[in-house]
Amino acid sequence: xxxxxxxxxxxxxxGGIYGSLALALVLIYRSTGVVNFAQGEMATFSTYVAWTxxxxxxxxxxxxxxxxxxxxxxxxxxxxxxxxPVENAPVLVVVILTxxxxxLINGATTWIWGGAAKQFHGPFSTRPISIGGVxxxxxxxxxxxxxxxxxxxxxxxxxxxKVGLALRAAALNxxxxxxxxxxxxxxxxxxxGLAAVLGAIAGTMAAPSLFLDPNMMQTVLLYAFAAAVxxxxxxxxxxxxxxxxxxxMLNLLGTYWDFVGGQLRLPAALAVLLxxxxxxxxxxxxxxxxxxx
Amino acid sequence: xxxxxxxxxEARYGQVKALHGVSLAxxxxEIAAVLGANGAGKTxxxxxxxxTVRRAGEIVFSGHRLDRLGPEAVARLGVAHVxxxxxxxxxxxxxENLRLGAYIRRNGSFKADTERxxxxxxxxxERREQQAGTLSGGEQQMLALGRALMMRPRLLLLDEPSLGLxxxxxxxxxxxxxxxxEQDGLTVLVVEQNASIALAAxxxxxxxxxxxxxxxxxxxELREHPTVRKSYLGY
Numbered sequence: 001x002x003x004x005x006x007x008x009x010x011x012x013x014x015g016g017i018y019g020s021l022a023l024a025l026v027l028i029y030r031s032t033g034v035v036n037f038a039q040g041e042m043a044t045f046s047t048y049v050a051w052t053x054x055x056x057x058x059x060x061x062x063x064x065x066x067x068x069x070x071x072x073x074x075x076x077x078x079x080x081x082x083x084x085p086v087e088n089a090p091v092l093v094v095v096i097l098t099x100x101x102x103x104l105i106n107g108a109t110t111w112i113w114g115g116a117a118k119q120f121h122g123p124f125s126t127r128p129i130s131i132g133g134v135x136x137x138x139x140x141x142x143x144x145x146x147x148x149x150x151x152x153x154x155x156x157x158x159x160x161x162k163v164g165l166a167l168r169a170a171a172l173n174x175x176x177x178x179x180x181x182x183x184x185x186x187x188x189x190x191x192x193g194l195a196a197v198l199g200a201i202a203g204t205m206a207a208p209s210l211f212l213d214p215n216m217m218q219t220v221l222l223y224a225f226a227a228a229v230x231x232x233x234x235x236x237x238x239x240x241x242x243x244x245x246x247x248x249m250l251n252l253l254g255t256y257w258d259f260v261g262g263q264l265r266l267p268a269a270l271a272v273l274l275x276x277x278x279x280x281x282x283x284x285x286x287x288x289x290x291x292x293x
Numbered sequence: 294x295x296x297x298x299x300x301x302x303e304a305r306y307g308q309v310k311a312l313h314g315v316s317l318a319x320x321x322x323e324i325a326a327v328l329g330a331n332g333a334g335k336t337x338x339x340x341x342x343x344x345t346v347r348r349a350g351e352i353v354f355s356g357h358r359l360d361r362l363g364p365e366a367v368a369r370l371g372v373a374h375v376x377x378x379x380x381x382x383x384x385x386x387x388x389e390n391l392r393l394g395a396y397i398r399r400n401g402s403f404k405a406d407t408e409r410x411x412x413x414x415x416x417x418x419e420r421r422e423q424q425a426g427t428l429s430g431g432e433q434q435m436l437a438l439g440r441a442l443m444m445r446p447r448l449l450l451l452d453e454p455s456l457g458l459x460x461x462x463x464x465x466x467x468x469x470x471x472x473x474x475e476q477d478g479l480t481v482l483v484v485e486q487n488a489s490i491a492l493a494a495x496x497x498x499x500x501x502x503x504x505x506x507x508x509x510x511x512x513x514e515l516r517e518h519p520t521v522r523k524s525y526l527g528y
Contacts, residue, residue, distance in 0.1 A: 162396065169382055169393050176380035179343060180444065181368035181397035 002134040007251045013140035014223075015247020016147030020202040021217070021224035022231065022239035023151065024195035029233055031171035031191045032083075034094045038101035040221030042078075043199030044214060045105050046071040047207050048113050050200070051120055060123040064204055068197050075196025079189040087185075109214040122208030143205045150201050151240050154194070158236075167191060222266060223247075226273045232286020242284060246272070296321040296480050297342070297448055302350035302360075304334075304341045311337040313504040314350065319448070319497075324474050324481045326491040326512070328525055329501035335484040336377050338501065339450045342482075343367050343374035355447065369397050373446035377453065379437040383426030387417055390425050390436055394443025403443075410439040413469055431462035438466065442473070451483040455490060463487070467494045488525035492516055500525070 021039060028036045046067055053063035082101065086094050124142030128135040158164040170177045170187035177184050202224075203217060210216050227246050231238025246269060253260045253268050260268050276284065295318035304312040312334050319325045327335045340346040342354075344364040352359040359367055368374070373394075382390050391410060395403050411418035414435040420428060425436060434454055441449055451470075455463040471494055473479045485491035492498060492512045500508040500521060508521060515521045 162392070165385075165389055165392060166396060169385065169389075172384050173380070173382050175345070176376070176382060177393070178364035179345070179368055179374050179376065179380060180393050180440065181365050182393070183365050 003255065004252075005134050006136060007255050008248055009136050009144070010140045011248035011251030012244055013137075013143040013247070014251070015244035016144050017202045017206045017220060017243075018223040018227045018247055019240040019243025020147050020150060020198045020205075021220060022227035022243045023154070023236055024198035024202070025224060025228045026231070026233060026236050026239045027191050027195045027198070029228070030236075031167070031188055032094070033091055034098065035225075036195065037095065037098040037221075038078075038105055039195065039199055039224070040217035041102045041105035041109070042071070042075070042196050043203035043220075044212075044217045045109050046074070046196065046200035047120070047203035047212060047216070048109055050204050051113075051118060051207075051212055054121070060121070064123070067200050067204065071196040071200035072193040075193040076189045078196075079192035083188075083192070084185065087188075106214055113214070115214055117211040117213040120204075120207035120212040122205070124208075126208075139208065146201065146205055150198065154198070155236070163190070219266065223250075223269055226269045229273060230276055230284055232283030235283070235285035238283060238285025294321065295319060296355055297482065298351075298353045299338075299342070300351040300353075302338070302341050302348055302352060304337050304346045304348040306337075306346070311346075311504055312341060312348070315341075315501070315504065315506055317499050317506055317509065319480060319482050321447075321480055322474070322478045323496040324470065324483065324494055326495035326498040327482065327484045327501060328486075328488045328491060328498055328521075330524075331486075332503075333501040334504040335501055336452055337504075339374060339376075339452055339482070339484055343372060343376075343450060345374070345376070368444065371444070371447035372450065373441035373444045373448070374450040375437045375441050375452060375454070379433055381425045381428075381433050381437060381440075383424070385425055386422050387425055387428070387436060388421045390440050391417075391443050394440035398443075398445060406443055406445070410442060413442075413473075414439055431458050431466075434458060434462070434466060438469070447480065449479060449481045451481060453484055453486060455485060455487045463490060470494060488521070492526075 021043065024039050025036060028034060049070055050063050050067040053066055054060060082097065083094065086097060122139060124139040126137065126139050129138050158168060166182045167187050167190060170182055170184045174184045202220065206220055207216065223246060224243065227243035228239045230242035230246065249272065250265045250269055254262055254265055297319040299315055299317050301314045301316055302312055303310065303314055315334065315338055327338055329335050337346055341348040342352060342359060344359065344362055344367045348360060350360060354370060354372060357370055382393065391407055395406065416432050417435055417439060420432065425433065428436060454466050467490060470481060474481060483491060483495065492515060495512050497510065498512055498515050499506045508515065508518060
């Protein structure tokens, strides 16, 4: 029982990271219809920025806040300079562009910081803490807490602020949004900025347990894709819930099913994805769009 | 003095030219109607003004040239356009739709304005937390009008408010338009296929045929005009 609880908590911690990155994917997908393949590399780059700041003597939390600000500016800048010129191009063109961006950012990261893995000290102690006789990792609770706070703040922003409402409106109905004076182009850029911030959070939370190297987020991005698609791609809540569920499920599968173990987690995740999509093509939280022809 | 003036406005969708030099003027404080058959260019005329179609020619609104501006900028000058199909944010609530109408406004109280809209359209007040997509056609038209009024526009562009609505609802909507025009001096340019109801509400009207204004004048005059009577009023 105690092993089960430990695995659930540590699954929730990885799930929070998958969920945050999945939410970043959903944010961009909802407003532009494009899956951003560079999301993972953007997150890795941001994490390196945090590492550099800490290397220069900043504490974790000041470095974290500064990194989020830099990530936001970077996300906005990428949208304005690289995505904007192809705004009206077919979706495939934009998708290819984000793949190019993935390679470009990965190359830049390796060029600036080198390919060797770096140790990244997180803010949370790795000591175990005992609750009711079961030993949990403090770090897992910390990661869960940060993910929950980030997602909750974002939800409040979208639900209760004027800009949040305008962001939703611009994603749902760009034509009418322009007619009420919303600058839709800037809303897209803002969406990219917020997605980059979520990525930076996922990256800095993942780095302490993964080691920081230029390909750190690539596997995480695959899990995040799985979570986003499971959640229905259009649904922010779906992405977060599916991310958490995926984290827990993979942990339990790896622990209790020797065949899966530590090595076959990724295939297991993709098998789950395939299974869900066969039964519910619109994802768990997605809506089926019925078109009359 | 005219609030809005179009001079030789042309517009096209790809290769197809929809407007071949439309010229018309709307004075401050009047209701003007654009009449015409399907495909005459009524909707495109409104789109040319609000900047939702590529256009050439001269469009002047209260001293500002609109013909080079995009829809966001035109809206910010005080032109509210209720487009074809009403442009409702279906997934958002009634209240959120109204809130978006007030997006560009910095002055004035949002709350007082929503109260005013709810007074004009009590049905919307009952449904304020409801998703806009679940409203009936008539309620959606009221919401579209409400959203536009939240902008406190100097000019309201209305595209076929009667489309698909029961006669009683249509009459109610035009009654409210007349009231807003008389009490607040709201200037309206309305496109209508239903010529008799449009001529009853409007002070002046323009008849479009294949992308040009072919007849214009006071509503009373047009009601007696032989071609208008024959082609649009049916007697």
